[in-house]
Amino acid sequence: METTPRPRRSADQEEGTDESALPELADPDWLHHARQIAQTSFWSVARRLPRLVREAIGVAWATNRRDTVASLGLNIAAGVMTTFGLLATTSVLTELFAAGPTPDRVRAALPALVLAAAAVTARGGLKIAAGWAQARLTPQVNYRVQLRMFEVTTGVELAAFDDAGFAEEMDRARDRGMQEAASIVDHTVTLVTGLVGVLATAAAVAVIQPILLPCLLLAAVPEAVTAVRVARRQYLNLLARITQRRRMWLLAHLMANRHTAAEVRAYQMREFLLGEYRRVMTAETRADLALVRAQTITRLFGTSIAGVAGFAVYAVLGGLLLTGWVALAAAATALLALQTAHTSLGAAVFATNSLYEDALYYQDYRDFLDRAQARTRPPGGRPADGFDTIEVDRVSLRYPDTEHPAVREVSLTARRGQVIALVGENGSGKTTLAKLIAGLYRPTSGVIRWDGTDLTEFDPDSLGSHVAVMTQDWWKFPFTARQNILVGRHDRPERHPGPSMEDAARAAAAHDMVLGLPYGYDTLLDREFKNGHELSGGQWQRLVAARGIYRAARLLVCDEPSAALDARAEHAVFQHLRRHPDRLTVLITHRLANVRHADQIFVMRDGRLVQQGDHDQLIAQDGLYRELFELQAAGYLAEPSPAPLR
Numbered sequence: 001m002e003t004t005p006r007p008r009r010s011a012d013q014e015e016g017t018d019e020s021a022l023p024e025l026a027d028p029d030w031l032h033h034a035r036q037i038a039q040t041s042f043w044s045v046a047r048r049l050p051r052l053v054r055e056a057i058g059v060a061w062a063t064n065r066r067d068t069v070a071s072l073g074l075n076i077a078a079g080v081m082t083t084f085g086l087l088a089t090t091s092v093l094t095e096l097f098a099a100g101p102t103p104d105r106v107r108a109a110l111p112a113l114v115l116a117a118a119a120v121t122a123r124g125g126l127k128i129a130a131g132w133a134q135a136r137l138t139p140q141v142n143y144r145v146q147l148r149m150f151e152v153t154t155g156v157e158l159a160a161f162d163d164a165g166f167a168e169e170m171d172r173a174r175d176r177g178m179q180e181a182a183s184i185v186d187h188t189v190t191l192v193t194g195l196v197g198v199l200a201t202a203a204a205v206a207v208i209q210p211i212l213l214p215c216l217l218l219a220a221v222p223e224a225v226t227a228v229r230v231a232r233r234q235y236l237n238l239l240a241r242i243t244q245r246r247r248m249w250l251l252a253h254l255m256a257n258r259h260t261a262a263e264v265r266a267y268q269m270r271e272f273l274l275g276e277y278r279r280v281m282t283a284e285t286r287a288d289l290a291l292v293r294a295q296t297i298t299r300l301f302g303t304s305i306a307g308v309a310g311f312a313v314y315a316v317l318g319g320l321l322l323t324g325w326v327a328l329a330a331a332a333t334a335l336l337a338l339q340t341a342h343t344s345l346g347a348a349v350f351a352t353n354s355l356y357e358d359a360l361y362y363q364d365y366r367d368f369l370d371r372a373q374a375r376t377r378p379p380g381g382r383p384a385d386g387f388d389t390i391e392v393d394r395v396s397l398r399y400p401d402t403e404h405p406a407v408r409e410v411s412l413t414a415r416r417g418q419v420i421a422l423v424g425e426n427g428s429g430k431t432t433l434a435k436l437i438a439g440l441y442r443p444t445s446g447v448i449r450w451d452g453t454d455l456t457e458f459d460p461d462s463l464g465s466h467v468a469v470m471t472q473d474w475w476k477f478p479f480t481a482r483q484n485i486l487v488g489r490h491d492r493p494e495r496h497p498g499p500s501m502e503d504a505a506r507a508a509a510a511h512d513m514v515l516g517l518p519y520g521y522d523t524l525l526d527r528e529f530k531n532g533h534e535l536s537g538g539q540w541q542r543l544v545a546a547r548g549i550y551r552a553a554r555l556l557v558c559d560e561p562s563a564a565l566d567a568r569a570e571h572a573v574f575q576h577l578r579r580h581p582d583r584l585t586v587l588i589t590h591r592l593a594n595v596r597h598a599d600q601i602f603v604m605r606d607g608r609l610v611q612q613g614d615h616d617q618l619i620a621q622d623g624l625y626r627e628l629f630e631l632q633a634a635g636y637l638a639e640p641s642p643a644p645l646r
C-alpha cells in the first residue's frame with residue numbers, strides 16, 4: 001500500500017466512522033450496474049420483461065432445445081394440472097357439503113376425489129421433471145458460455161490487452177457477466193413457472209365463480225408489493241455498504257495470506273492492519289445491526305398490510321357467501337387457490353427482480369464478445385514457411401493511450417543463422433521492437449517482411465509456429481516441471497526437429513535442478529496444490545529457457561534470458577544461444593558481456609535505433625554502447641568507477 005497511516009486518530013475514527021486511513025476504493029467491475037439497478041423501479045423492470053425473456057430463451061434454445069422445451073412445457077402442463085386439481089377439489093367439496101347422509105355424500109365425492117388426487121400427483125411428477133430439465137440447463141449453459149469466453153480471450157490479438165477499456169470489459173465479462181447466462185435462463189424458467197401458476201389458479205377460480213377473481217388479486221397484490229420492497233431495501237443496504245465490505249475483505253486477505261506474511265512481519269504491520277480491520281469491522285457490525293432492525297420493521301409492516309388484505313378478502317368472501325353469490329364449496333376452493341397463487345406470484349416477482357439485474361451483466365458479456373471478435377485476426381492467409389531474411393522497414397509502434405511511440409521509425413535487417421542483440425537503457429523500446437519482430441504486435445506504421453512478404457499476409461497460426469519468445473515477464477504456470485517445458489510446443493509432432501524435453505532442460509541448466517525436486521519432472525510447481533513445490537526466481541528462469549529451447553523455432557526471441565540466473569546457469573544458456581544455421585536469435589540483455597559475440601548489435605534510445613554494428617565497431621565509436629559497456633566493465637575492476645561520459 002502506498003498510503004502511510006495518519007499519525008494521530010480522532011476518537012470518531014476509533015469508533016468507526018466512514019473516514020479511513022486507506023485510500024478510497026473504486027467500484028469493482030462486478031458492481032458496475034448496481035447503481036442503475038437501484039434507481040430503476042419495479043414497473044420499468046416489468047416493462048422490459050418480454051425482451052429479457054426472449055433473450056434468455058434464446059440462450060437456452062441455443063444450448064439444448066430438448067431441455068428448454070421440457071422445462072417450459074412441463075411447467076405449463078403442471079399449471080394445467082393445478083387448474084384441474086382446483087376444479088376437482090370444488091366438485092369434491094360440493095358433494096361433501098350437499099344435503100343427505102354422510103356415507104352417500106362421501107360416495108358421491110369419490111370420483112372427483114380420485115380426479116383431484118390424480119391431478120395433484122400428475123402435477124407433482126410434472127414439476128419434478130420440469131425441475132430436472134431446468135437444473136440440466138444450468139451446467140450446459142455455463143459450459144457453452146465459459147468455453148466461448150475463453151475461446152475468444154485466447155484468440156484475441158495481444159495489443160488488445162494494452163487497451164485499458166478492453167481489459168476492463170474483459171474483467172467485467174469474466175468475473176460477472178459470464179456467470180449470469182445460466183442465471184437469466186434459470187430465472188426466466190422460474191418466472192414462467194410462477195406466471196403459469198398464477199394463471200392456472202386464476203383460470204380455476206374464473207371457472208368456479210368469476211366474481212372471486214378480484215378477491216384473488218386483492219389478496220395477492222399487497223404481498224407482491226411488499227416482497228418487492230423487502231428485496232429492494234435489502235439490495236440498497238447491501239449497495240450502501242459494499243465498499244466497507246470490500247475493504248474488510250482486502251484487509252482480511254492481507255492478514256491471512258502466505259504471500260504477504262513475510263512483509264507483514266518484516267515491517268511490523270500487524271497493529272496497523274488490525275487497527276484498520278477493527279475500525280471497519282465496528283462500523284460494519286453497527287450497520288448489520290441497523291439493517292436487521294430495519295428489515296424486521298419492513299417485514300412487520302408488510303405482514304400487517306398482507307394481514308389486512310387477507311382479512312378484507314375473508315370479509316368479501318363472507319359477504320358473497322351470505323348473499324348467496326358464492327357457494328360454500330367455491331369459497332373453500334378460493335381459499336386454497338389463494339395459497340397457490342400467493343406462492344407462484346412471490347416466485348414470479350423475485351424472478352423478475354433478479355432477471356433484470358442478471359440481464360444487465362449478461363449484456364456486458366455479449367458486448368465483450370463482440371468487441372473481442374473485432375480484435376481477433378481471422379485465420380487464413382499465406383502459410384508461413386520460415387525465412388532467410390527478416391526486414392524491419394521504418395517501423396513504429398505507439399501503445400494505446402500513450403503520448404509517444406515506444407518504437408520510432410526503426411529499420412534493420414537480420415538473417416537466419418545470425419544472433420542479433422538489442423541493447424539500450426530501460427524503456428528504450430527493446431522489448432517492444434522484439435515483440436514486433438516476433439509478430440506479437442502489428443506496427444502502427446511501417447512494415448516487417450519475411451523474405452519480402454508482409455507479416456500481416458501470413459496465416460497467424462502458421463506464422464506463430466515459427467516463433468519462440470522467452471519473455472522478460474514470464475508467468476509461473478501451475479503445472480509440473482515436465483508440463484512447464486512441454487507447453488513450449490504441446491502438440492509437437494514426432495518428426496519435428498528439436499531437442500527432447502530432457503535435452504532442452506540440460507541446455508538450460510535445468511535438468512539436474514529438476515531431478516533434485518521431490519518428484520523430479522512430475523513435481524507440481526505451485527504451493528497452492530497438495531505436494532506442490534516452490535522454485536526460486538533463477539530456477540524458474542531455467543525452466544523458462546528450457547521451454548523456449550524445446551520449442552525449437554526458426555526465430556528465437558530471448559528477452560533478458562539470464563537476469564535471474566547464477567553465473568554457471570547463465571554460461572550454459574548462452575552456450576546454447578550461440579549461432580545455429582537454422583535459427584535467428586534476437587537477444588535482449590543489459591549484461592553487455594553476453595552480446596560481444598553477436599553478429600549485429602542494435603542500440604536503442606527513446607524508441608529509435610541510434611547505433612548498429614558488431615561489438616568492435618561499436619566500441620570504436622564514441623557512443624551510447626561504449627558508454628554503457630565501459631560503465632559495466634568498470635564494475636568488475638578494482639579501480640573506482642569512472643565518471644559517466646555524459
Ligand SMILES: Nc1ncnc2c1ncn2[C@@H]1O[C@H](COP(=O)(O)OP(=O)(O)OP(=O)(O)O)[C@@H](O)[C@H]1O
Nearest residue numbers: 162399402406424425426427428429430431432433
Ligand atoms: N503494454 C504497454 N502499454 C503501454 N506502454 C508500454 C507498454 N509496454 C511498454 N510500454 C512503454 O513503452 C516504452 C518501451 O518499453 P519497452 O518495454 O519496450 O522498453 P525496454 O527497452 O524493453 O525496457 P527494459 O530495459 O526496462 O526492459 C516504455 O516507455 C514503456 O513504458
